Amino acid sequence: MTSKDPRAGALARLAALAADETRAACLLALLDGRAWTAGELARHCGVAASTLSEHLGKLVGGGLLTEERQGRHRYVRLADARVAQLVEDLTAQLSPDAAEPPRGLRQSGAGSAMARGRTCYDHLAGRLGIAVTDALTARGLLRQDTGFALTDAGLDWFGALGVNLDGRGRRPLARACLDWTERRPHLAGAAGAALCRHLLERGWCVRIGSGRAVKVTGTGEQALTDLLGIDTAALR
Amino acid sequence: MTSKDPRAGALARLAALAADETRAACLLALLDGRAWTAGELARHCGVAASTLSEHLGKLVGGGLLTEERQGRHRYVRLADARVAQLVEDLTAQLSPDAAEPPRGLRQSGAGSAMARGRTCYDHLAGRLGIAVTDALTARGLLRQDTGFALTDAGLDWFGALGVNLDGRGRRPLARACLDWTERRPHLAGAAGAALCRHLLERGWCVRIGSGRAVKVTGTGEQALTDLLGIDTAALR
DNA sequence: CGCACGGTTCGGCGGTCGCCGAACCGTTCC
DNA sequence: GGAACGGTTCGGCGACCGCCGAACCGTGCG
Incomplete structure (x- = not known):
């Protein structure tokens, strides 16, 4: 003291x-x-x-x-996003050693909707978040092997989508957030937030009820397939 | 409850x-x-x-x-590094709003040695850490604009240096850690740790006493200048 | 062997903290 | 105006927690 x-x-x-x-x-x-x-x-x-x-x-x-x-x-x-990031990091710290088995198919009600897709503060999480992150990576728009960053092609892709990534403060553009159900990193940061906002604005995703769960709409399935080649069957 | x-x-x-x-x-x-x-x-x-x-x-x-x-x-x-990262993140959360002025030249003793260069768990921090990070970025070896990741050239550079970046577990290769004195991000993650270890092994840096402060040696100044074009005068 | 030393365990003390119900305040709606 | 409602304040209760000193244990050294 x-x-x-x-x-x-x-x-x-x-x-x-x-x-x-x-x-x-x-x-x-x-x-x-x-x-x-x-x-x-x-x-x-x-x-x-x-x-x-x-x-x-x-x-x-x-x-x-x-x-x-x-x-x-x-x-x-x-x-702000910094606080959200901190809470995410703290919970991520817990997951690796938590003895909880990969949670079977229990709580098939609201739980499975959350596992399919949800928002994590301001970006996508759940299987939807993982699918988007994987697709971005597979297409060379996001690199995970040397850190967690958009590529130049990724910047172009966001631009072509009409998503404006300027005007973010000191917030990092791309950041990894560990998914709570999937135990795999998904895209967070300014780009993750902008993408999530874009999907909601375009009506490609809608919130389910009042919770944080989201679901992909019909036009959303088409868009995700066209833009990223995502097999949306697993998200239904 | x-x-x-x-x-x-x-x-x-x-x-x-x-x-x-x-x-x-x-x-x-x-x-x-x-x-x-x-x-x-x-x-x-x-x-x-x-x-x-x-x-x-x-x-x-x-x-x-x-x-x-x-x-x-x-x-x-x-x-492990995860815990260190968490503590760093928590302290980083405090700095932006802490009313503490950019700390003048007080505590010119051990304090200024810490500000010049120190280790932060297993990577470099202080002005030395910032200088290395800036130099890596300026040379196109590290990208900060799209996240925080090594470039392909950066991977090659580490390889040429003889630093082995394989065998890291699930730890991210590049990660930003907010510097406590400089208030700017510096290189952490597996690459930051490997680089710090390399500098110490080669005798380019040595620990001062028993603390976490480090100082650049004569051969270290030459090496940093040759490899990264760092002006080492500011680190003395 | 005996002493010094680093570390641990235990009891006890005092302060803090989370919780509640009751009283109270301001808004909204009838 | 009155009733319902969301939120806040306050007093008080019980639990928990950090701290200490004293006693104790094991290691290392003279």
Whole structure:
């Protein structure tokens, strides 16, 4: 408690924000990239509204969340992509040694929809995210062997698609995010986010209900086949 | 506390390991990549040996540290590069908003040696790390604009240098690590580690005392100039 | 052998933290 | 205006956690 490293206190304070099961559950839920109300999160976590209110205070105060008040609602979301990336990295740390077997075909309901395709903060995950990443790699648009980066051909491909990749702040263009169900890296970063947004805007994917699960539409299947040669049968 | 996400508990447990100032100080100290004894860490953190013993138990039990017992000593180090990466990412999360001004020329003693050059777990950081990263990028061996990856020319360059990049597990070859003093990304990952090891083996860099600070030797200056065109004057 | 030393275990102390229910405040809708 | 509702504040309770010193164990050295 004498000298130590001046960063130690700050690091501990940051980690403490995620070191509670309820707050951790909030962060994971918010990985879908959307804004939740305090009440929704309280119900999701199974705690009293008052309890969750205090948790939100800490998370917002710690800079992990931003809030937006509308009438009698308090909407809260992850502060930025950096926070989302951090939460992803933390959960990724857990997967390799988690004894959990590759999860069979249990929970075939909402679970399998999530496994087929979902959003992870602002990019695609699940089998859909993996399929897109693999297709990009196979076509020489993305390189994974020397890091995780778009190729020049990849930049052109995004341009031809009409996706604008400029104006991203200091956020890396391509980044690997470890998929939670597939245990394989998929495309995140500014390019992953832009691509996900593009698919949703074009109606190639739609969100299922209010969750983070997404499904490929008919026109989406056609587009993914034409653009990337993806066999969409496995995504149905 | 009812359903939540099954990952929430695991995430909270992981974060809790870093959520204590003393344990955080240990993790930061161990970022130098070397093995410390329990006593060294206790003195470094300013707590009783018994207290630190308990902390080590948790960190080892949590898989963040591995231990190696020799005689009456207990040597402990970060478990692997994944853990180091995680700690780096967490500290990087803090730097952008930390009000700390770009730290003037205070602590000109050991501090400035650290700013000149140091190791960050197993790769180079400080001005030296930045200089190497910039030089690699300027020479077209590393691309940062589309992610963070070696180019084909970069692969060749490493090969010509006699650095073997095979045999890395699932660890990414190139990865960006945010520098703590310079606030800029530098090369980490398997390539960064291999390069750092190479510089030390060839005697181009040597460790200063027992810390993580390193300095470039005379032959090292010549080599860095020849190989990468680095102006080593700024590193003295 | 005996002492010094590094590390661990244990009991106990004090502070923090997460949780709840009750009271309260502001918005929305009837 | 009144009722319903989302959210916040507050007091209090129980659990957990980090810290220490003392006792203990094993290694290494004189």
